[in-house]
Amino acid sequence: MEEIKCPNNENKMQIMAVQDAMDILNGKWKISIIASLCHHNKRRFSDILSDVNGISNKMLSKELKDLEINKLAKRTVLDTHPITVEYTLTEYGLSLQTIISQLANWGTEHRKVIIGE
């Protein structure tokens, strides 16, 4: 006896869950930034800026703040001259790793499809 309730609700729940996930990962850049942080467990602001093609510093700043608020990333200010800042994924953020890498795989395949046309 897994579910007594109307099975349609199960589907709706799934769709809502997907929306919940995407609400966190919204915007044009968030997933790319996470991808950057996946590959380098510590990464500085300017490094991410060069990792993610086309992003502006303003957007990067804003998106990183969002990720921090949602506990996906952690910001650490290093006491250097001039100042440097390190970003890392939290354990929670790391839980997205699988999804990110599958998206990367899909994207790679998709690029082949596009080029093939």
Place this chain on the structure above:
Amino acid sequence: MEEIKCPNNENKMQIMAVQDAMDILNGKWKISIIASLCHHNKRRFSDILSDVNGISNKMLSKELKDLEINKLAKRTVLDTHPITVEYTLTEYGLSLQTIISQLANWGTEHRKVIIGE
């Protein structure tokens, strides 16, 4: 010896691949719509409209058109009175199934985290 080429480029490629994927799946609704089509292999316009919480007919129409252009979904007009239209995922669209379901899982977990706070 796994990689002879500059390793930085490998990472950049991965990030670009993720961006490629997200370019297709952009907008607020696309992933939810695909999720809806994942659960019901045939689904009508008005059904999707009620599946995806909060979407307007205008947006649904536009997003479905995008999905069709990108060969992720297929549109079939049925000869009924009044007219009905069926949408299905293409094989290509179905290749996103794993990602969608993982996003749903992550979203479900995330909801627990939010409620827990």
Place this chain on the structure above:
DNA sequence: CGGCATCCTTCTGGATACTG
């Protein structure tokens, strides 16, 4: 170096009404 402030343009997307 790692941002923030400002300006400005484009895009997103909601509400409503209409059509075949």
Place this chain on the structure above:
DNA sequence: CAGTATCCAGAAGGATGCCG
């Protein structure tokens, strides 16, 4: 039923310059 058309507000996001 499955859209289209129009209007419009607000958000997203680029360019540039400034600051500690």
